[in-house]
Amino acid sequence: MMRAERVEGHGQAPATVGESPVWRATEQALYWVDIPARKIVRLQVETAVRSEWILPEKVACITFGRDGKVLAGCESGLFAVTLPEVDVDAGADAAGKSVHAPVNALVRKLAAPVFAAPDMRFNDGRCDRQGRFWAGTIVQDMAAAVPAGALYRFDERGVLSAPIVEALIVQNGLAWSPDGSTMYLSDSHPLRRLVWAFDYDIDEGQPHNRRVFADLHRHGGRPDGAAIDVDGCYWICANDAGLVLRFTPDGTLDRQIEVPAIKPAMCAFGGRELDTLFVTSIRPGVGATEHDGHLFAVRPGVQGCAEAEYAGAL
Template sequence: MSGIVNLRVERVERVEGAGQAPASVGESPVWRAAEQALYWVDIPAQKIVRLRVDSGERAEWRLPEKVACIAFDRRGTVLAGCETGLFAFTLPDAAQASSGEPGRAAVRKLAAPVFEADDMRFNDGRCDRQGRFWAGTMVQDMAAAKPAGALYRFDEHGVLSAPVVDALITQNGLGWSPDGTTMYLSDSHPSRRLIWAFDYDIDSGQPRNRRVFADLHHYAGRPDGAAVDADGCYWICANDAGLLLRFTPQGKLDRQLAVPPTKPSMCAFGGRNLDTLFVTSIRPATGASEHDGHLFAVRPSVTGLPEPEFAGEL
């Protein structure tokens, strides 16, 4: 793969084409098959970044506020969860953005929840198998440990739901089983460290029967962003532990893979055959290693599923 340098850790590679400067909070990797490109965000830098993996061409766009999670509609418009709400972003001027000068995205606000506390933003989000966009909120000061976060559904008609799941501290880990009938959600706050599974009604978009899927108090790290593979297994980034953990649909840990950054933040399957697991990471304020904040590629000998697009028109 062009632009990737092998590391001493077998089967894990740092994606040098992603750029030499580390992200403060790299998050929300999304593989867009139509472009054969990986997109991701740097939350505090207010940036969306794109890498065409085969050519190594990199582009970035500056946004007017922090952006935490993204998805695409069929036309390539970005649906994003940010600080003050959900936005549609059109990413023009790719040539300028590829030249090292960040492009400017055209912005349109779509919806906003009533935040339960001050200093909140959206966090983890993605589309379900039917193309509804789901995203959760959190208080930005994690040390406050306020359970003011909630999970919302934004449907194809442009309607933002009331809170579907509430009392979350640090919402994370959204994912769906291959048939869409199981939804996964986590709370990555150190005091929670739980992953839940729900029965999911694919017609109504309503999750029910919430139960603990995995309690990471029994494992290393905190549950951050996730991906589901074609076998229905759930991959979670174990933040603070430098690990990827794979749980079977029955909630059994069956694989553990070390990655160079201490704080892997989210993973997503990509590549032409969806056989590469891309991993973003966070760079801690103190004690950072040379790998923290960079993008990595893992070849776990399993394949992923295409990332669903938003079913509505943005």
């Protein structure tokens, strides 16, 4: 079994909840978020320079617009985010990695749903192949197991849809097949642990024919964030199992990668050839190890699909 390795140095502070890795090819950099810390993080992989931006509220998922701005799913809604240039050098960490002092991001609210319950926020989100942004909501107290979460579409006109998939507890696992005709969605809650596949109407941006694609009760862990490779295989982080699992388009489990952190959260392909799988992780409140909450990478021998950018104006 292949094993992912730490990317940051041992002196790098871990994330509490590392999520939503996005590869930015124009910068040769990986972006991700730390949800409770309200941070967007960037690592320029080849130079090992790390930068951070602070948002006014929890940020859970991000994608880039074609103008270089960020579209973010946060606590109270969807925001356009401008990341100012980071030019204050704070030196290096204990492993010699360059670190810059955090700066405040500039945000503007674009849209907000009518949340179905108190204490909700956005969670996992990404664009379909046509550049529509999809994101789901959750009740932040996961232990309460409230099925009030829903999946929304934010189209290129800047219109937020009504709930399209409802009764989710912990929405996760969004991904689209290389041709965009299949949409994947998971529910990470211990009571669910399912990944669904949908036929996806590319022209209308509408999923239908929902069916179970993978049941992680059979494989271990909880299905968290996901990525797609060029062969149409679905890579899903098995949270609580320290694994990333690859399922073929027919739902067969054919690959497993070990992650030193027990709670891998989301994966994304990056690197110059899109042949590196990056994995973010969560640091548990009890029993955390030196690896939990850090970023990992592995070359699994396949290429990933480039993620689409948001097609509208930000």
